[in-house]
Amino acid sequence: MSQSVVISGTGLWKPESTITNEELVASYNAYADKYNDENAVAIEAGTVVAKPHSSAGFIQKASGIKSRYIYKKEGALDINRMMPIIPARPETALSDQAEMAIHAAKKAMAAANKTAADIDVVIVACAYTQRSYPAIAIEVQGELGIEGYGFDMLVACSAATFGLHRAYEMVKAETANCVMVINPELTSPQVNYTDRDSHFIFGDVSVATIIEKAETASADHTYEILSTKALTQFSNNIRSNFGYVMNANNASPLAADQYFHQQGRKVFKEVCPMAAKHIGNHIQKHGLGPSDIKRWWLHQANINMNKLICKLLLDRQPSQEEAPIVLDEFANTASAGSLIAFNMYNEDLESGDYGIICSFGAGYSIGSLVVRKK
């Protein structure tokens, strides 16, 4: 008999500190003024480009973002630093990202009524891991006392759904009974706080999701995964050149291309139709149309992207209830966005209701899961 596989619990952990648009813009504008003063002669000569001011109003209108969480706020708004201060920990201490992962993992385990003994595999899936090895997932596994195995995977914004796909396949194939996928998104060290086009985009957060056999699930709210679908297409429009070859390249770690950078407008134009087509094809596989989908837990990069994707599918604007937006509070949290939306807005659905979880972003990459409430 084909195994029925469910999402049986999620956990969401937010750092204590936030940065509002107003705080961020005040810091950036003070930095820009200082930069322009210091480079006045070169700017006048046309050899250096002046830094334009940012605007809280623009950020909210262009992206839907009002505020973001930050793991360590100190340093990020200091115009002489423009980078959070995250003190290095000794190798014997729990790493920052494992700590973030464990906060969310414990909440997901409680939501799914699972103990460490129930879990076979830990997948840490995110846009960056703070080191190459040993895997953050194995550190988390050890800390929680989970037997079995763990591994990290990096798929930028689609890491969450691609991670859930792997978990679904393991349980479906009966190579595991219960898998925990964790997305500890520590984005702030990769944000270029001196760049007006991108300084506002990202926030830090951690989410975790438990996937298991339907027959072992005991949580109040479980969602059967009906199928998964993934798509990638190479694009340089969202890129970070940060990586282990940097030192050999003699590249400065503070050079603009070592941070997240993008052609935002091109991304918007290219990804929205791709995502709408992908979702349309995925739900059609189940004989469903857009109006059959009760909830759209979409990737949270930009409110206008989500509105356009839903408009392309539904031929009207979605309501907040249909396609919840969490960008105002969280900003873009790389892979975590669609699962924050799922965590906050799933319990009200009725048995038999259909939903779709979909992430999209760098790569390009798109991942989706069609789910039905049990």
Ligand code: CO8
């Ligand atoms: N304040 C004031 N004005 C601004 C600002 C600002 N902060 N920024 C830009 N402007 C100006 C521009 O210079 C431009 O001026 P002009 O018209 O004179 O040239 C004008 O405002 C309009 O600029 P844009 O055309 O760039 O503005 P958009 O409406 O396109 O909005 C966005 C910009 C919000 C970036 C939008 O394009 C967007 O969201 N695009 C989608 C991008 C996206 O989804 N990217 C995915 C990234 S996430 C991902 O894939 C994961 C990566 C891994 C995680 C990384 C963690 C760090």
